[in-house]
Amino acid sequence: MAMSVTMDQVVKRAKDSFGQMFDKSLHDLVRGIRNHKDNEAKYINEAIDEIKQELKQDNIAVKANAVNKLTYLQMLGYDISWSAFNIIEVMSSNKFTFKRTGYLAASQCFHEGTDVLMLTTNMIRKDLNSSSMYEAATAMNGLSCFINGDLARDLANDIMILMSSTKPYIRKRAVLLLYKVFLNNPDALKPAFPRLKEKLEDPDPGVQAAAVNVICELARRNPKNYLPLAPIFFRLMTTSTNNWVLIKIIKLFGALTPLEPRLGKKLIEPLTNLIHSTSAMSLLYECINTVIAVLVSISSGLPNHNASIQLCVQKLRILIEDSDQNLKYLGLLAMSKILQTHPKSVQAHNDLIMHCLDDKDESIRLRALDLLSGMVSRKNLMDIVRKLMVHMDKSEGSHYRDELLSKIIEICSQNDYQHITNFEWYISILVELTRLEGTKHGNLIALQVLDVAVRVESIRPFACNQMAILLANAHVFIVGSNTTTVAEVLYAAAWICGEFCSYLKDPQETLQAILNTKVTLFPGHIQSVYYQNILKIVTHLIQSSNNDQAFTKQLISTTIEKMSTFLSSGDVEAQERASVSLHILKTVLKLLEKADFNINELSVLFEGSLNPVAPKAQRKVAVPNGLDLDAWINEPPSESEDESVVSETHYDSKGLFYGNSENSYSSNSYANEASSYQKPRNYVEPTADELEQQRESRKQSEQMNPFYLKDTKKSKATPKTETPTTTTNGNENLQSSLSKGAIPSNLQVSLSDQLYRQAKIDEENRRLKKKSKVDGASSKKGKKSSKKSDTVAADDNDDDIYPTIKVTRGGELPEGATASGNEDNDDDNNTKVGNKNKKYDPHRALNIDLNEVPKPIPSPAQPKQSPQKPVDVPSSPPPESHEKPKKSKKKATAEKEAKATNSKTKLKKPERSDYKELVSPVDDEETSAPPPPAPSTIPNEKPKKKKTKEKKSTSKTAAAEANQPAPLLFDIMSDEIPSSNQSTQQQNEQDLYKLAAQSDNLTVEYSIISKTSAAELDVTFLLKNRTTSIIDHISIHVVDSMSSKVLNTTSANRISFPNKSNQTENDTIEFKLNLPCSQYLRRKSLHSDVFVDLMNSGTLTSQSNVNISTDKQNFTSIINTICQSYRLTIVDNVNSAASLYAETILGHPVALLIKSTNSPSNISINGKSTETHFLSNLLEEIQTSFK
Amino acid sequence: MIKAILVFNNSAKPRLVKFFEHYPEEVQQRILRDTYQLVSKRDDNVCNFLEGGSILGDNDCRLIYRHYATLYFIFCVDSSESELGILDLIQVFVETLDKCFENVCELDLIFHADKVHYILQEICFGGMVLETNLNEVVARVDEQSKIEKQEAGISAAPAKAMTALKEMNLPQKIKDIKLPDLNLNLRF
Secondary structure, eight states: OHHHHHHHHHHHHHHHHHGGGGSOOHHHHHHHHHHOSTTHHHHHHHHHHHHHHHHHSSOHHHHHHHHHHHHHHHHTTOOOGGGHHHHHHHHTOSSHHHHHHHHHHHHHHOOTTOGGGGGTHHHHHHHHTOSSHHHHHHHHHHHHHHOOHHHHHHHHHHHHHHTTOSOHHHHHHHHHHHHHHHHHOGGGHHHHHHHHHHHTTOSSHHHHHHHHHHHHHHHHHSGGGGGGGHHHHHHHHHHOOOHHHHHHHHHHHHHHGGGOHHHHHHHHHHHHHHHHHOOOHHHHHHHHHHHHHHHHHOOSOOTTHHHHHHHHHHHHHHHHHSSOHHHHHHHHHHHHHHHHHOHHHHHTTHHHHHHHTTOSOHHHHHHHHHHHHHHOOTTTHHHHHHHHHHHHHHOOSHHHHHHHHHHHHHHHHHHHHTTOSOHHHHHHHHHHHTTOTTOSOHHHHHHHHHHHHHHOGGGHHHHHHHHHHHHHTTHHHHTOOTTOOTTHHHHHHHHHHHHTGGGOSOHHHHHHHHHHSOGGGSOHHHHHHHHHHHHHHHHHHHHTTTSOHHHHHHHHHHHHHHHHHHTTOSSHHHHHHHHHHHHHHHHHHHHHHTTOOOHHHHHGGGOSOOOOBOTTHHHHSOOOTTOOTTSOSSOOOOTTSOHHHHHHHHHHGGGGSTTOHHHHHHHHHHHHHHHHHHTTHHHHSOOHHHHHHHHHHHHHHHHHOTTTTOOHHHHHHOHHHHHHHHHTTSOHHHHHHHHHHTSTTSOOTTHHHHHHHHHHHHHHHHHHHHHHHHHHOTTHHHHHHHHHHHOTTOOSGGGGGSOOOOOOOSOBOOTTOOOOSHHHHHHHHHHHHHHHHHSOOHHHHTOOOTTOOOOOOOOSOOOSSOTTGGGSOSSOOOGGGGHHHHHHHHHHHHTTTOOOEEEEEEEEOOSOOOOOOEEEEEEEEEEEOOOOOOTTHHHHHHHHHHHHHHHHHHHHHHHHHHHSHHHHHHHHHHOSSOHHHHHHHHHHHHHOOEEEEEOSSEEEEEEEEEOSSSSEEEEEEEEEEOSSSOOOEEEEEEOOOSSOEEEOOTTTSEEEOOOOOSOOOEEEEEEEEEEOGGGGEEEOOOOHHHHHHHHHHTOOOEEEEEEEEOSSOOHHHHHHHHHHHHTOEEEEEETTEEEEEEEETTOOEEEEEEEEOSSTTEEEEEEEESOHHHHHHHHHHHHHHHO | OEEEEEEEETTOOEEEEEESSOOOHHHHHHHHHHHHHHHHTSOTTSOSEEEOTTTBSBSOOEEEEEEETTEEEEEEEOTTSOHHHHHHHHHHHHHHHHHHHTSOOHHHHHHTHHHHHHHHHHHEETTEEOOOOHHHHHHHHHHHHHHHHHHHHHHSHHHHHHHHHHHSOHHHHGGGSOHHHHHHHHOO
């Protein structure tokens, strides 16, 4: 005892004095975790507590050890971001070992959002420039993982310098790191690019490879900017021996060729040479891929075209036949690319691909499946599907089976069933597919059956009776588990049997089968279809009964009896349908008893045939004049109004369907019937007794039903014997008739096989017949070839031996609408763009034209006679300008002889999503102001000028008036701010000219307005002459920044004024124009509902908030100020909270929620947007403006 | 681009996790699990490529992996990488490990997870291939180990001594050592 006490003390003392030495090393930690398998989490939590203690110590070695352990724990999934500061401490150690530990931890857990990163800039700079190349490399490696926009901007120069280091070890890392810099700071790309290009010819192959790597990454996203580099790459391709480099270059060419077909033609030869010569499979494979890409991009005009394809296919066949599974996989992958353009070349290898379907590797089987769809023709479709069906039986794994199923349907249905010659066969295939266990494609099968039945009229009788068999065996589907959706097919079956019930062999039997099914166990939408179609079949039966009153009565009453159980359906929609159908039947029954029944009244419900509707049809329906779809048809009911009023308004609304006789007719008949069956509604509600009875019978049936809670397998295997059992709990009358119907209930297993054989025999017969015909008529040959050329889909010569079956292709469209795909595509594009906008893609910002030479300043040979012309911006002037020139003129005249002019320069914001506060580098103005000219010339000149100015301003006013109302109206309509206030505010806003620069001679003022239509800003400059001299000319030289550039530079660079002078004096003003991010906002009104939807949609992923304390202002005025100065629009304003909205000029939404918390002087602003940087900068701007 | 490099063993225990894009820890673990699910059920004689689908968020992801004894080496790459090239790269990586650890086995990776990272840093940089020459990589790793040893030579002497001490059977030896002395002796 005493001994252990002393030992504890000893250990403790030792621990105190040695710190780290008694701490766990990484080794100890790992061992400890392995020894605590049962309570790992607890052990690790203890370890983390220890680590926290260790991090508090001053000893850097202890800290490094702790950080090293944290890095390990991070791998196990523990969040270690809390230790970010300690990690930086370790990174800043002088010792390489610790530094490396720190950088490793940082590279694992830091990311661009880590806030301590801003502390690291100088430390990292120091490490980058370290004399030890390993330290520099460590820093670069870390930086590659956690670089953010700020670091990228601040360290870009250091990294550029490292690119010319003497050590290749450093150089190649710097080159690779540059890519990360570009991603985080797109502005760096253009200035750095020449250096990067140089590195393509670096003496060190490693550096060269790195440069190729970076350029390939850049070019992959924006290939067209890198086309000019093709010659360099071409040379590299023919000289380099490094397979890595070659692969990258060849891949790059694959991306470039679609843009430049000439390049492709040049590439074919060296690539073919490589294909022949290389022994590296990886290189061979990439060459083939690029050759394929080239061949895809050049459609014709290449002599060796076919030879190249043949070479590729031949090489790919070698790959596919290889015993290496990897080569086989890649071979199939490349084959599928050839398939898209040269299906025939691939079809020749049919055998090989079918063989791959038997492969033991699922990935390979899936790839082979992909190829199948391109290989089917009328001739081989049945064979291929048959093989797939065999595979389906053999295969294990539901994923692969589902793939097979959807592939079968895909290849059969492609191009509107182009390859199907025998629809009986196809229907029976679909029926067989429903026997697939656990498939998730039930829906697909159902849609397919429906589609075929609707489009192929001739198949309806067959389809109908097949579906009747399915319905008779519906119990098989009931028992299925939740994972399968195969019951969906009953949806199609019920609908087809109902809609085309005239084709049913024995409609009564089918009806009884339907009625006897425990329909209520199905999903709601299937139930609904069942109930609806019961009515159709009943109608059909009555219609064809030749007024047999007794039969009709008996039929209806048994149906009513059966259907009343369906009223207890749990699904609202289904219950409603059941109820409606039931009431119709009851009404019919009542009328029958009164001998007042006319079958037409019933059959009219289902008159007319349904045709397939084109997917775009709804969109093509033109909105009739005067119909406002957004307007309320009736005022929304207040909550106090009761149901009856609502139903009344419902009937009122039938007036909507004007001009459609059929519709109004049916709605009338509905209305009539509705009035007759509305009243008795209550009595059909099952009484308590009835319910009790039903419950009892249900319990009983559950007990007796052998399928309840049982597996499907058994029931499927022997459906015939078990069918009667299921019906025992049903009505006895019907039972007997159903047992008769149970005979065909055996799902004819081999039906498709029978049909397949039959089809083959038919085909053979037809072929023989044709042959004899051809033999007979010698002129047939020419005919055949001509036929081939005009049938587009002709893929084999035997095409005409197949019967042509009429398939209703496409779908119905409203009159006048064409099925052009354009509109649709546009829509798709829009949505695509929209989706892209949601996700921040750094590569969009890197879409920079690297060959753009800085625009030469136009020669000063401007027409001297019309001084004002150059000022006119070619595009239509923005609305605000008409006020300005007047004003400036006034001021100018006030300033005695001064001449004022305003020149407009448009700064365009190019596509980029990073809205840092933009500083366009230097806008320098060169003004050569001559000294006061001879007084005699002035009076001559002045009136002239005035005139032109006046003219201009009036014309502008006219233009402006045309422009102005729209945006104003927009704001007025959407805002709660008093409209007059708003409009004057807006004008005031526009009038705000701010001082940009000033010299002794000249004042430069500017005002910025965002355009409502394009992603541009209008910047209007107002130049004022401060001297008494007359300005001879003004040259404006604008240096674009990376993120914004001047549009319409052509005419406004030099403004000359006609006057002769003998003395010259030059003055240059240089100034930067700050474009705060709020300038990139555009007013956009939004309805509050849309706003709420937007907020809930989850697309606004970026959030930011600031708190502002203001003095004295009341809340509303603050809101108004914010709105006015930042171009926001109020969406909603409730007491002390308001939501504001605006769009950036690129259309990104920006939503702000402003709340006054506690006191009115304290205001919190919550912002949401898709653009993180922009939002935070905007809020910062608002915050600073309030300080 | 290589998006991630994962090494885990046959029972899904991670041995190396390197993501070249940031994912929160829980997402990293999910990706690990998903990848394991995909890879572990595959036989050894099937192909080494897998469609990664949306495992890493976007759809441009392929898993290229190799299975060595108890360990899976998985590279998640996008379409700009050559499949066979990456397969070779995995081989280079494993051979380098084999040289650096002298007959590498799973235990080496378990206890030297940091060193595995340092080796990987010589091969792959920010998701791009940096060096594929085995000897070059090994030489650089060795040089850095040398620096580490030099630095350890100065400062780690006490640590080494203490490790030695810990290895001793403390309860028995403790009597023989006068602690104050020890204290003095070791505190340079």
